[in-house]
Amino acid sequence: MNEQQRKEMGSIQQPEQDKTAKDKPLKEKTTEDFAKYFETTYQPPSLKSAKKRGKEDVSVHYDFEIPEDLKGLGNGKKFLIRTYGCQMNEHDTEVMAGILTDMGYESTSDQKEADIILLNTCAIRENAENKVFGEIGHLKSLKREKPDLLLGVCGCMSQEESVVNRILQKHQFIDLIFGTHNIHRLPYLVKEALFGKEMVVEVWSKEGDIVENLPRERKGNIKAWVNIMYGCDKFCTYCIVPYTRGKERSRLPEDIIQEVRQLAAQGYKEVTLLGQNVNAYGKDFEDMTYGLGDLMNEIHKIDIPRVRFTTSHPRDFDDRLIEVLAQGGNLLDHIHLPVQSGSSDVLKIMARKYTRERYLELVDKIRTAMPNATLTTDIIVGFPNETEEQFQETLTLVEEVGFEGAYTFIYSPREGTPAAKMQDNVPMEVKKERLQRLNAVINHQSAQAMKKYEDEIVHVLVEGESKNNPDVLAGHTDKNKLVNFRGPKSIIGQIVPVRVTKAKTWSLDGEMIEAVEVK
Template structure:
């Protein structure tokens, strides 16, 4: 435990140092505001997964503490930051295009500051490209040092140089820094960082680093504070939440964490993602079966129904393992709504391999699925496999997969018509202002008549009809 105490001291001192930098910048910004009467504006564009979205909340928190005000109009901003994703190579090209466009904007606004961060910045080739072709960028940092944004801004203001701060690995987890939530009634909480799985098609472990679990006391303290501030639903985030706790000095598993959350008064709903099938334990299934707060929706990525392809993907489970796991989950939680990820056209995938994927889809009967055409990702083992499939074959299989999934998606929605469910109202509907929109525990989207006074409340809603991608209902 002595080592843990030492880490706490490191983390607390770093947090204090960053807060002091934020405070000093705020004083400078306040003085500038007194002279000009204008607040500096920031614009943030987030690409990629919910981990990136959570990182952007932290970035927003730091910027607002410094004195910036958010704008949704990029051309009006004094500080522009892109939080990037690199799962697919076309994501990189999209960012390059946006950054190139900013060059003309920067010529018009001498004091415009441009920052790039996130997964894409962890690639050496990307940094080389930016230095060579996009030298109008001011600050570059990666996934491991989000909390240093204020320090990087300070360094830029003082030196006028391009600031590049990329770490190959995490050094410490810094707690208790500002964060701006999108919603007052729900929040995402990182419980761990990094990934140890090295799926052969995935770049994430190379850019997010090795797995590191946050201390349970820090997580519980953060969630209790969020609940005290009005949060009723928590989303626990990690590249593989099921392996939470493996890097801790103490014996504390993901199942233990969920049990501890069950006792927090005022917390109504618990969600989590992503769950890797190879680490989903019987203890976790038992906790899910007994919980009154864990939502009845589980995202359990399949990727392929072929054991041969799963082995090529380095997924470390078989088709039979996956189906047995689903059987256990449904036995413990009969109302479970399963969603998944499926990749079509992985190198070497045969017609028979693909048909095995369809067999799993039919056996599990997912309520929804995120389906992807395999995208060759430079830097991953799968990119070196010679048996890349013809595009025409992959597209045909992809369409066949959608046709197989769709009847199950529609049936699960139709089965809810006439029944009453608890719905967390999240927003006024963007298309029809007399409606509000919310989510069932199963994560089905539902629209109903109501106004903004319902936002953040969990109410009883009777489902009256089911469309392809949403439900309609009425408050009861």
């Protein structure tokens, strides 16, 4: 591989003439192998390279191990990971926390105690990036006070060349930058950052393999995220995710099922199956026909009370999945189904590959199979050149579907995506006004939906104390409605019956029914 090829790959590659380290199983690799793998010459990540979908098979590794000489590297030290963005980032944080714990580090929430601080970043909107750079600025003074503090930036922002170059030029006190495809390399990267003299940058534009047995430190023992696939192949014109997360790569069904069974045995009450486009699961399997519906049909048989999934794409929401979800039981009928726009013309420019009519047909199928299904969604307003008539189509679709909640956003251009090159003649004040009108409709529909629960009994998975009052407990219903009520701390982690006494726009107040035995 010559220098130009290496640059186009956008990653730090092992020299072509030395294949010994590359070909070894993970558990057989030594620190010396990875020293060869890591080149001192920085090569930036490349969105252009990330667009190229490789035809190579994705390997699945079950042999991850932390070398003995790195296991005690963190003894007596502490780490802090700040997470921005989606549930996938939360999942990645759990893995990184597991790796650092196995290296001897202890977790802390106090940055002044931390010996390592990692910022696990999100690139989906400009505001998310601004928050991270603001935090980087705040950490500069802490770095001055503690020169041995290791500061790292990882996650989706690290996959953007402009971001990495900005850090290199303006924030040279950062010690470590790595991306979304090489989290399993964290032990080696930490060692290099601790003992090397230069900033460590390792970002792969080409997505890596699947490593199955990575350690994980989950938050609590009530609800768990279970990643079932990585990446996205949809290439919506506004979205950076296919570039930062790579192509769709599905985990094997048996590995996922085993993980869910282990969580059930450990007493978890709820699992959420994760994927950037979760209902495209299995479409990359070449040797079998197996989709999300088939996977959920297997998980339906596992003794765990609640199973959810997120985030789905209407284009891949097939009849088999609807058929399986209609069985009910532990398969919940709260479905998050991002529509993004109610205008077929806007959807076409977004490259969503469905129309308004197709989306409404899908909603009708879901409601026919599951009459009580609760739908929530994502919506973007102010997409380049969106007209008032097209925005009105979004409002009417929201009303027709009856969404009970939505994540709503003003369009944020992301460098490297096709939409960022589009001419945008919608003034910001118009975008903000449209967002206000949309939110008014969503808030009204949510309040109306909540009103129906007054005096009804709902079953709440108690997750802990309310954020606003430690004397109040909080949890969610099977339809993902937040409920606050008073009760003993001993019921945290259980599913209990609660009578709703007051409905608010986004939450419910209630009182626990002590006479009914908790689940």
